[in-house]
Amino acid sequence: MKRKSLLTTLLIYCALVGLGLIFLVPILIMLSGSLKIDTRVLIEAGSLAGLVPEQPSLENYRDVSTRVPFIRYLVNSTLITSSIVLTGLLVNSLAGYAFARLQWPGRDALLFTVIALMIIPLEAIAVPLFYQVTLLGWRDTYLVQILPFIANAFSIYLFYSFFLDFPKELEEAARIDGAGPVRIFFSVVAPNAKPVFATVAILTFLTQWGSFLWPLLVTHSEAVRPLPLGIAAFYTLPPLQWGDIFAFGVMMIVPVLLLFMAFQRWFIRGVATTGVKG
Amino acid sequence: MAAIAFNQVSKRYDENTTALNALSLQIDDGEFIVLVGPSGCGKSTVLRLLAGLEQPSEGEIAIDDKVVNDLMPQQRNIAMVFQNYALYPHMSVRDNLAFPLRMQRMGKQAIDTRVNEIAQLLDLAELLQRRPKQLSGGQKQRVAMGRALVRDPSVFLLDEPLSNLDAKLRSQIRADIAQLQLRLRKTTIYVTHDQIEAMTLGHRVAVMNRGELQQIGTPEQLYNRPQNIFVAGFIGNPGMNIATTEVFAQNNDLHAAICGQTLHLPSAVQGYNELSQSENVGYIGVRPEAFRLSKVDGCVALKAYIAAVEYLGAESLVYFHLSSHDQAHDNTTWIARINGHVDATIDQNIEIFLDPGAIHWFNSDGSNAIFDTCQSVQPRR
Numbered sequence: 001m002k003r004k005s006l007l008t009t010l011l012i013y014c015a016l017v018g019l020g021l022i023f024l025v026p027i028l029i030m031l032s033g034s035l036k037i038d039t040r041v042l043i044e045a046g047s048l049a050g051l052v053p054e055q056p057s058l059e060n061y062r063d064v065s066t067r068v069p070f071i072r073y074l075v076n077s078t079l080i081t082s083s084i085v086l087t088g089l090l091v092n093s094l095a096g097y098a099f100a101r102l103q104w105p106g107r108d109a110l111l112f113t114v115i116a117l118m119i120i121p122l123e124a125i126a127v128p129l130f131y132q133v134t135l136l137g138w139r140d141t142y143l144v145q146i147l148p149f150i151a152n153a154f155s156i157y158l159f160y161s162f163f164l165d166f167p168k169e170l171e172e173a174a175r176i177d178g179a180g181p182v183r184i185f186f187s188v189v190a191p192n193a194k195p196v197f198a199t200v201a202i203l204t205f206l207t208q209w210g211s212f213l214w215p216l217l218v219t220h221s222e223a224v225r226p227l228p229l230g231i232a233a234f235y236t237l238p239p240l241q242w243g244d245i246f247a248f249g250v251m252m253i254v255p256v257l258l259l260f261m262a263f264q265r266w267f268i269r270g271v272a273t274t275g276v277k278g
Numbered sequence: 279m280a281a282i283a284f285n286q287v288s289k290r291y292d293e294n295t296t297a298l299n300a301l302s303l304q305i306d307d308g309e310f311i312v313l314v315g316p317s318g319c320g321k322s323t324v325l326r327l328l329a330g331l332e333q334p335s336e337g338e339i340a341i342d343d344k345v346v347n348d349l350m351p352q353q354r355n356i357a358m359v360f361q362n363y364a365l366y367p368h369m370s371v372r373d374n375l376a377f378p379l380r381m382q383r384m385g386k387q388a389i390d391t392r393v394n395e396i397a398q399l400l401d402l403a404e405l406l407q408r409r410p411k412q413l414s415g416g417q418k419q420r421v422a423m424g425r426a427l428v429r430d431p432s433v434f435l436l437d438e439p440l441s442n443l444d445a446k447l448r449s450q451i452r453a454d455i456a457q458l459q460l461r462l463r464k465t466t467i468y469v470t471h472d473q474i475e476a477m478t479l480g481h482r483v484a485v486m487n488r489g490e491l492q493q494i495g496t497p498e499q500l501y502n503r504p505q506n507i508f509v510a511g512f513i514g515n516p517g518m519n520i521a522t523t524e525v526f527a528q529n530n531d532l533h534a535a536i537c538g539q540t541l542h543l544p545s546a547v548q549g550y551n552e553l554s555q556s557e558n559v560g561y562i563g564v565r566p567e568a569f570r571l572s573k574v575d576g577c578v579a580l581k582a583y584i585a586a587v588e589y590l591g592a593e594s595l596v597y598f599h600l601s602s603h604d605q606a607h608d609n610t611t612w613i614a615r616i617n618g619h620v621d622a623t624i625d626q627n628i629e630i631f632l633d634p635g636a637i638h639w640f641n642s643d644g645s646n647a648i649f650d651t652c653q654s655v656q657p658r659r
Contacts (some may be wrong), residue, residue: 169364172331177425178352178381187377191368 027253033246034060041242060247067237067244069222070251073230076142078255080226081208083146085201091150092200093193096159097185101171111160117153122214130217144218145226149208155200162196163189198266202259209256227252280341280355280432280465281307282328287337289323289489297323299489300337307342308463310456311494312480314470315512320489321469325435328467329358341433352381357426358435362442363418365410371397371421372406378429396424416447423458434459434466440475452478473513477501485509507644510563516595516613518638523562525553525639534637536562537600537610539580547634549648560642566595568636569614577631584626585611594620598630 004012028051033041035056044050064070098104099111129148138144166189174184190197212228219225231248234241260267282305289298298320305311313321326332328339330351338345346354357378365374375396379389397403400420410418419439426434436455440448456479459466470476476483477497484494485508492512493505504510510518524535525543532543532554543550553559570577586597596614614630622628639647 167362167364169360169362170366172329172351173358173360173364173425174366174377175331175351176329176356176358177378177429179377183381188366192366 030246030249033243034250036060036243038241038243041246060241060243061251063241063244064248064251068230068233068248070230070248072222073225073227074251076224077209077226077228080142080145081205083142084149084208085204087146087150088152088155088204089197089201092152092155093159093190093197094185095151095156097163097189099156099160100163100166102181114153114156118157126213126217133218138218140219140221140224142224145211145215145224148214149204149211152204155204158200158203159193159196162193166193195266195269198263198269202263202267205259206256209252281305281343282433282465282467283338283340283343284324284328285338285340287327287334287339289320289327289332290335296489298327298334301491303484303491303494305465305467308465310459310466310468310479310481312468312470312476312483313486314473314476314483315486315492316471318488319486321471321486322437323489324486325358325437325467325469328354328433329356329435330354354433355431356433356435357429357431358437359419359422359426359439361438363410363422363439365418365421365425367410369409370406371402371408371410371413374410374421375402375406375424375428378425382429392428396428399427400424415443416451419443419451423455427462432465434464436466436468438470439468440470441472448475455479473515477513485512487512503646504563504638505646507561507563507640510638510640514565516566516615518563518565519610519612520561520563520640521610521612522560523639525556525559527554534562536580539600541578541580541632541634543634544576547637549639552648553639556641556647558641558643559639559647561640561644563638563640564612564632565636565638566613566615568632569596569612569616570631570633571596571614571616571620571628573629573631574633576635577633579629579631582612582628582630584622584624584628586624587620587622589619593617596620596622598628 032051032053035053035058036044037055037057038060040054095114099107099114133139133144133148138147170188170192171184174188179187210228211226212232215226215229216232219229227248231245231252234245234248282303284301284303287298287301288296290296301320301324303324313324315321323332327334328341330346330349330353334347339347341354341356366377369377372393375393376389379392384392393406394403397406400423402417402420402424405413405417405421410421413421419442422439426436439455440451443451452475455468459479468475468479477500480497482494483497483500485492485500487508493500493509495503500509500513504513504518507520511520521536526533526535532545532550534541534543543553547553573579580600582598582600584596584598588595588597594616596616598612598614599610600612641647
């Protein structure tokens, strides 16, 4: 293979560092802003030197827990997101497996429908869905924030494409060894599909952890509202304190970073094997 | 123990793809059958149909006189070793061996005892805690055999089990499989494209091509009495030399025209009567070892010139064309297997000698012109 010249390598590195900074700088501004006194946050935001707080303080973090019920929001978000992730993994993996491996009437037509559903955004169906859950009397509950998001066309498609390439011999060996389809899935297929499970778990977690529109539509009490609505609550609580908002933001992304760090090995492998991009 | 019968079994994937066409095959209890043939000949389909991994389009498959077409794989009491072993990557060797027993809901104590027995039998005791990725190719192969044997199946299916191993290990494990089969006396069907495995392992060997059974017989029968040109060319390495011929009578003697030369056939030659009565002989077949470079009593001489010589140590392969170098000739390249070193140069004109009794004769449709069938001879055990 032809070796890249020093100049090409340098250019690639510069481009990558630049790209990295684009993603990193907002997080750094948020982190540094969360440690500043509220009056300094916007004043210093325009300069690089302002990234380092002169007198770092944890006051904004204390404010967050006194001005809004942060723990309540955190528990709600954790409950809602983990319910969607865990039940979603079960439901979508089984659906993906059924599409990839089982023969049943109407399979191809249904698969086509599932793939087509991937391009429909929530905003497009939010109003009819809202009407439906209102009829069912589900508004302002955990259920209304969980149930519509368990089955996910994109997750099903990821599982489907992974299981298509799964070595058939392992399943056939298990069939000959006496296992039925359910046992084969849980004892042979799923344990060897960790990358796709991790990928789907992280992608679902990220989407649901930051979900704003739907909870805003269907909830009104703090008892069931998730973190993104908590951060929005600051806008309605004068005075508008950016330091508190940044501190809330930092506390909100910590669980996501921890999750990613825990599963990043599987996630990267999953991205490589399922062809997920971006 | 189990006897197996395929009765007019066909497998079609669609109108244009026939993987197996009207296979009829009887396999005795405890017999070791090898299915051999080129890629895509349908040999693995036979195994998969018997295992229940695929359903036949037509025909019946019976194990011990019981039709099993509608039985699930796990209800057929068969075990299979896959080409790539299909060991469960997330399980230890012990768990891989125990898996079929757990599926039978056997007690933990009984599972441990059985797994240890099999580990002892296949020399796997040291490897029980390892994962498949920590094993060598040969060890994986043994674990796959162990997983197949552990639940004492009545039929043992092996789908090209040695093809992922290097040559040395292959010959060693080949011998191990033969010994194991001899000891356990399980009905075994072994699929391979390697004719050395076929000839050394099988009590009987079934040669397949394009979804059809070409011939089934002992290795000796296949080699010495091939039923058609395909079997003649497939069995043996190098394969049998095949060329068109015309047999004719002249002065009350039979002659054969081969590549522009005439071969006199003495009346003592095997199949003389059939040849003299047949008007349909179209091909001649000669095994490479039937040629001699020096004259031997009873042999006839043919003019030839050398195209290439390959020295293999104990023997040499001489590639030649019939006719002299300066004469017109057809492009058929013949191969002679000659003991020791051959001192010859390319394009050298030689006389090559052939025993007419060692010639195989085939009809224009490719079938053997002398032997009808080889089924009557008892298989070796």
